[in-house]
Structure formats: C-alpha cells, structure tokens
Amino acid sequence: MQPTSLAFKDNARRAMADPVLQAALGFARTGFQDKRRAAALRLPEFEALRDQAKAIKDHTLAHLDLYLEAFEQRVIEQGGKVHWARDAAEARAVILRLCRAAGARSVTKSKSMICEEIGLNEALEASGIARVETDLGEYIVQLAGETPSHILAPAIHMTKERVADLFAEHHGRPRVATPEALLDEARQALRQRYFEADVGITGANFLIAATGSVVLVTNEGNAELTQGLPKTHIAVASLEKVVPTLEDACTLLRVLSRSATGQEFSAYTTIVTGPKRPNDLDGPANFHVVLVDNGRSQVVGSDFQDILRCIRCGACMNHCPVYLTTGGHAYGWVYPGPMGAVLTPQFIGIEQGHHLPSASTFCGRCEAVCPVRIPLPKLMRYWREEQFTRRLSPPTVRYGTRLWAFAARRPGLYHLGARFVAGLLGLLGGRRGRFRRLPLAGGWTGTRDLPAPTGRTFQALWRARGGGS
C-alpha cells in the first residue's frame, strides 16, 4: 500500500468536510466508548487483568527469541510448518509459494492487519489468484476497491446505501438496502466461495508457545470457515503475537473483547493446533504459520518496545479525538489512530510519517484505555523529538519551539514575557475581545477567531483574588 501519510493535513481536511464519514464516526464516539466503559465497570478485576496482560506481554518480549523457538518446535511436532520472513517482500513470496504449491486458484481470507501491512492482497491479485475477503466489513471494502479505515470495523466509513450500491453492482441481484437483507446477501454470496477455496489465509490474534497453537478471534465465525474448509490453512502472524501459554492467552482475551467492542467475550475464540488428525472428518490437511518480522526485531530493545505489546483491540482509536474527527484513511497507511501514529513511522519512515505523531492533542485517553497500558503519548513524543532533530517540521515551528523552550527554562523571563504579551494582546483585542487575524497564528485564525486575553495573566489574577492563601 502506497502511504499517503505525508498528506495527512489535506486528508484530514477532506475527512472533516465529508458528512457521511462524520456521521459514521459519530457512532464510534457513542457506541464503542460506552460499551467499553460498561464492560470494564462490570468486571471488578478489569484493572488488575490489564496489569497482568501488560506483564505477560513484557515478559514475552523480554524472551521473544526463546518463545518463538518453542512455538516453532511445537508446530512442527503437531505436523505443521513454520516459515520465517524478514520483511514484507519475503512474506509475500513465502505465501505465494505456499499457495502455488497447493495449486490455489482461489483463496479465502479472514481479516488480518498483517496481510494489509505486507501488501498481500495486491500480490495475490498480481499472481492471478482470486482472493475473497470473508469478514463482512473487509468484503465490503474489497468490493469498493478500498482499504480498511478501522482495524476492527474496516467499513466503518460507509453507509448502508453505499453497501447496497456495491452489492447490487457486484452480485447482479435486485438492490436491497436494509442491514439484514444485505447481511443475508453477503452470507449467500460468500458461502460457495468458502467451499471453492483451495487455501484459507488468516491472521492470528495470539500464537501459543507451549502448544504451537494459533488463536483466532471473530464475531462472524468467518475465520473458522476460512481455515477449516480448504485443504490448506496459512496463518500469517507478526513475531510479537506469541505468548507463553493458553492460560496467558485467556488473560489477554479477557481484556481484548472488552476493550475492543465492549463484549464480555467475542462470539468465537478458536484455538487451532496442527492439521486435521487422522480420523477427523473436517479441517485442513496442511497447516502453515508464516512468522513476519518486518522491522519488529529492531524495535525489541529500543525506546519503542512498548508498542509491541499492542493486541490490536482498537480502543486507542475509538477514544481518540483526532481519529474520531478524521477517520482512519486520513492516516494514510495500514494502522490508524494513536497506535498507528506510533507504528506507521516505523514502517514507512519518519520522513513519510512525521505528521502522524503530531496529530494528537496529547489528551492521554489512548493510554488510559489501552488494555496493555502502552504509553502511547510518550511514544508519540519520541517521534516528535525525532521530527525536531531531523528538521522535518517547518522552520517557524522549530524556531518557535526553541524560543519557547528558552523562556520556559527561565521562569522570571517567562512571567515577564507572558505579562507583556497578555497585556499587549488584551489592548489590541479591544472591545471585540477576539482576533480575526494574527501574525504567526494563521493556522488558528484561518478557521476560527482567537479569543483575546483580558490583559492580565492567570498568575496575576490568582494573586489578585487571594488564591492559594
């Protein structure tokens, strides 16, 4: 996927002028947030479980090499195969090779962000292998020729009218427009595709080192049909998906669904271990796991290691005022929202992605709701420092920051300056009490007025009112 993160500002402006997108995001504001809060309140142990979830991931990351080796050994013992890929190109090559070896003409896929990350969809299409997305939202996005705008709800940016148009166009049936009828139609359209597929490709929510299992979480049941019906199952997973035991996965699962959709538990949590057993009546004969690094081994041991705890629940974006205003596409690459603002520069480079860590109000809600307590604002701040050091921000911002930093380290000077500026602006603001235009503040006054100070600083008012005494 060609990143458009450098155009974040334009993307965001367009998104804010899009009434359909704004209505769709309105739901996330109420739906996701209220449901998560209710689920968290219902479970007295929720905060303690978050601490344990964080500890499990920290422990695993500190022993990542050893757990990956253990995982690989168990998969092999169970009759499966493990393939390693250093980067996206290697991962695509491995998966295509496996598909060809399976004689694949068509593959079903259940929603997987790592497959988006490595650009698998384009690669499959280029090699003439038909790809059918089975997650309903991802299927809709595929028909539209778009990319997901949310890691859980890929089609969150679309209305049912748009879905109805897409279905009518692609299914060759009379147009239906209720969510119920649309779901029925998708169910029927996809059913046959499951049976026709030669290979089923899934991601993985967790890999279990103790058992060599892959854990898949869905609400639709599409991952089960995707991996269970074709002859070959390929699970694609990034390195940090591994956790030690099934019991550790249980702890993580308890915080995952509640943080993501506010569900007590997702409808389907499936643990698959190896291929079909000798007398089993169903299941794939071949079981492959593709382990994708794509830069993660360089994040281990770095300032950014905490981001590898991420379990892709989406809570950070569901609670982010910036994401909820711009939607996911504005971020210009695979991962949106605060986790995307930290991850994307890792993948596409800070030069390409430097707007994203700045697209934050630093309100801290992302960290407050993160089930594995990733200090997302801190990590975004690292990128901002990088952006400053590499002179990626415009000179006015750099000199302004430098000037401010100079004053901030000298309280006497700062207070003097503040008194002077507040007084001057109060005088200039005059009776109207606001500015339509102000030099150096065009970014603000371009879209709204700047309220003028009343002429006195906060500290002066505080003293005058006898505060603190």
Place this chain on the structure above:
Amino acid sequence: MSEEARGAVLERLRRALHRQGPGASGARDAVVARLAAAAPGLIPARGDLGHEGRIQLFTAEAEAVHATVRRLRRYDALPEAIARYLRERNLPLQLVMASDPLLAELDWPRSMLMVRARRARDEDAVGLTLAFAAVAETGTLMLCSAPETPTTLAFLPETSIVVVAAGRVLRAYEDGLRLLYEERTTLPRSINFVTGPSRSGDIEQTLQLGAHGPRRLHIVIVDEPVTRSGPRSWA
C-alpha cells in the same frame, strides 16, 4: 530463504536481548518453567459459585448474547425437546449430528426427527453437537474437534444446537483447559469457544445475527451424569 530469514531474525533478537551474557541460561530456564507450569493468571471471582450458581450464571450470560438455553434432566428427553424447539421456529425436523454414542442411542424417530451422524455440509439447516464443557463466566461453550464431533456441525448450519452436561459447566476458560489436559493426551485440532450465535456490526454498526456461522444457537444443559460408556470424544 526461510532458513536464512529464520537465522537472521533470531540473531537480531538475541543481540537485542543480550542472550550472550551470563543471564542467558537463567532466561532459558525461566521460559521452560513457565511453559511447563501453564499456570492460570487472575481468574475473575464472578464464576466462583456452586453447581447451581454456575448453571444460572452460564444461562444468564448466554441469553444476554442471544443464545437460548434449555435444561433437561435426562438425555432421553433430548429428541422431544429438540423437535419442539424446531417446530416452534418452523424449522425442518432434520438434523446432522455428532456420531457420539450418547446421541446415537437415543430414540430420534419417535420424535419425528430425521438424524444423520456426519460432518455438516452447506445444505444442512440444523446441526447438533456435544460441548466438551461450558464456561459460566461469559456463557461460553467449549467445543473440541474429534472424529465424533466435527467442527463444521457448529459452524455451517443456520441453527446450531449444542448439548452440554450440567456437571461440565465450569467457572472459567482455564478450568476447561485443565479438564482437557486431564482427559486427553493431546490437544484437539480445533477448540472453539463459542459465545452466542454468529454476529456482525459491519453495516452501519448495527448488530446482525448469523453473519457466516449460525443465526441461532440453542444450548441444552442435561443434568443426568454421564456414566455408561460416556461420550467417546471425552475419553
């Protein structure tokens, strides 16, 4: 290619994690111990109830996610109960089911039910299978694949009926795993934790049931202890 990639990735990780140092063998021991212990973490107190309490919690949680739950004393009442469930919903009196002797021995024709013991196919409307256990905490069924209980039974038909023994309604997921370790030497190919019927919110965030898996999930809890030969799939 993969072998070379494997070496490179592991090498980078080992360097980042200082695996050459004196702490290396300690790290290895910690990993081995943790994998062997398979120790449960914090288990919510919610499911910490007696037999009846667990069944009540399980029922309430499953119903909250749009499953229906029925309780029976004995297995021989199962055919009639299922026939009534299907008639009430105008569903065909025809089902594919697990080949477990526990079900095979029941008198299905007397309840006008046509049953076939095999894996599910696309055209099957109703699937009946046995749960390995159930978890009260979130109203979750634990299904294990086996020759007698193929996974497709609970995923392809629009109506999924699952029978669970009352004595196997457990507190938490971890208890289900422990039971599995006790009763089996290897993990089944597929363990499915099922919490309500299939659902999607992908069209305008409106909850819809029956996305790809079943539209309806009916759970039958049976009190009768499973002695006899017992379901073979649990042996």
